[in-house]
Amino acid sequence: MSRKYVALGALLLLSGCAGNAPPRSASATPAGERVVEPWKTDPFPSTYHVYPGVPTLITNVTIYDGEGGRIDGGSVLFADGKVQAVGRDIPAPAGTVVIDGTGKWVTPGVIDVHSHLGVYPSPGVKALSDGNEMTDPTTPEVWAEHSVWPQDPGFSRALANGGVTTLQILPGSANLMGGRSVVVKNVYARTTQGMKFPGAPYGFKMACGENPKRVYGAKGRMPSTRMGNIAVDRETWQQAVEYKRHWDKYEKEGGDPPSRNLAMDTLAGVLDGKILVHNHCYRADEMANVIDMSKEFGYHVTAFHHGVEAYKVADLLKANDICAVVWADWYGFKMESYDGIPENLAILQKTGTCAMIHSDDENGVQRLNQEVAKALAAGRRAGIAIPDEVAWKWLSINPARALGIADKTGSLKAGKMADVVLWNGNPLSVYTRPDKVWVDGALLYDAHDPKRRPVSDFELGQPGEGDVK
């Protein structure tokens, strides 16, 4: 199916002309017809499609399956965009391309749960700076996907150098409530809809600490303090609770649907458990405040991002079923990161807390495997024994869970998307790079084939076009 056809189909569905129409949006409803809560619909549906692949069997490789399993001398078979089998001695069905991976490693594609590619793209000029709607401390109504520039050259570097196949693109952290995130497959498309991960729930970006109070304090408005941060958050959550109450009443009793409020739609979606909260929060004490606030208003924090001090409250996070999303060794670049330590991930793992790596950076996203290696080594030196294949969960199944897509990707299990990286050595070594990367079974990067190296529109005709990067 051509992409044009898919896009046209989506347009027809939206205008309600097709037989299989989705629930109508609240904003345009004929009188008397029941409308679905607006946070349950997606007016900007994914038009991503799987590119053609060939059935492929990679043999004689070390496999980290992404869920903590390891197979030495193993094989991975994928076809029709899906993983078919993982194990030893898998026979090659007729027509299968067999790749002898002796000396190499295979892992699921890397997932970066915190990226600003597309919203803060390269080149970093003001005209492309679209990551922070810095005009109000709470902007739950903005959606990152409306800022994503799908021509960001950074996507290609993340693919070729980092083996990244899935990313969550978040709004920035200037605002307490920054807006909705979007999860994308790392596959270039003409439109952002063409990159959207099919079926991924929305995320909601929140931020604690220094950034919101600095940005709005400088404007002479609330919040200018951490207590102001929480106060504005609570005021806003209270409105959301009331908004959702109107919708619940409407769903139960009918009548006129409540007036639409785009900001409240997002927050109601969070209260309804349909939209996952990704909360930028460095300090341990602030995480605790947010946890209590979430209980007060009845929502769940899926993950604390930039949790530089997560190790101090690893037990609290575990008890509240919250993931910690952290760097390997970033620290000291602002006051709230002053207490960062390289053992953060390992201590979280030891405590049994859901933990994972993230980049938040167009350079770091190219080396998440190396960041995991550093965190792992720091843990081992502190006496925390974690096998390599378990550490790999920090950039595969754990971020997939935090994004609500663990049933689709994040590990090499039969039936899952064939998001696969063949590494030219141990991916926890500084000397290793991706050899090939497949997304949904389609070979989209091959170190041996310059034609399998994406070049964004921006780089076309520029010095260095198509070069190794």
Add this chain to the structure above:
Amino acid sequence: MKRLLLCAAALLCGTAYAETIAITGGTVAIGDGSQPIANGTVVIRDGRVIAAGTNVAVPAGARVVDARGKWVAAGLVAGFSSEGIVDGEGIDETYDGAAGKSVFNAAIDVSTAINPTNQSIAVDRSWGVTRALVSPEANNSVFAGQGAVIDLGADDAPVTKARAFQYAELGEDGASHIGSRPASYVMLHDALAAARSAARGGDSKDALITRADAAALLPVVEGRMPLVVHVERASDILQVLSLKQTYPNLKLVLLGATEGWMVAPKIAAARVPVIAAALADLPAAFERTAATEANVGRMQKAGVMVAISTVDVATEAGQRNVRQYAGNLVGIARVPGMTGLDWGAAFATVTSGPAAAIGLDGEIGSLRPGRRADVVIWDGDPLELSSAPVAVWIDGVAQPMTSRQTRLRDRYLNPQEGALPKAYER
């Protein structure tokens, strides 16, 4: 506690300094571009390297440190940093790298601000960083001021060389301060003319530069002080190289040079060293459109003397990760079409390379005889991610391996509070 630690180190120094130490049995990485030497010996005495390599005799009376199974390497040199002049990049109150409303620029001497008890110094030291080039950043002029070379030792004398180089911005960053690239060049020429004029006792009343700044630029014009220039674009690099026609004595060093590979033969011919942006591979600005990780390798292949720094890439983890960038330069050599470095050349980019760029490789940056004894014993390959230092000497003095980070780690290895609050655990 900090003071206690320093005292302990100082006591250690007292005895260690005069001592002859032979570190034997390890894989020796000299840092001068040579390849690692298996089962080598490093001998240090009076704060200097006596010998390093194979067939090195252990002097009589030397204290022998057994490094079998480990690596013995030259200390890392941070190629371009804010080491010791900031307690946290975003903590403005602590930052001495930007001069704000000061009317002075070239005369600024960053060595006056170095704080050796700064915590990032302690952290990076324990990760094998023993020296750093420290620079102010440009503010209202193309000239930022005079950078220093420091050691990261746990003592009260951090400055190896004050006023080691002058730093200037002539690309997009400079233009953003001054107005445009051409305006930057007018300012540069005006300032250097004022420096010459002042030296001749001439009248520089109409110069737009203070007397102090003009005086600081005189050693630059006369070639007694290197001029480190930050540029990225190929055309900007050529423009900087052409300055030698007007000022033949200039000792130029390029910083950044993301598009250096495009004009590498010309950089090599001009014999201008480069402290490159390690691994910069994104067109993060229009002046870096042709960025590629192959840049460093291609320049080196063309005969350019290349070191690396964290300029243009994240510094949030500190200077300790320069070794990771060097390791990547080795790794990419295996990627078809890429140009990387061999191990010895890569290690030199983070040891003798930055020192050589500013003419100090006779003093620091390697384990060649006579160099200051900055030695690190690693538990494995220093460029590999799983490795960490187990011992560090600076100027022949054994250094503490602890920092605030190790203290926090020890306090929170078990996050739960015990019989008393965490504040009592230390």
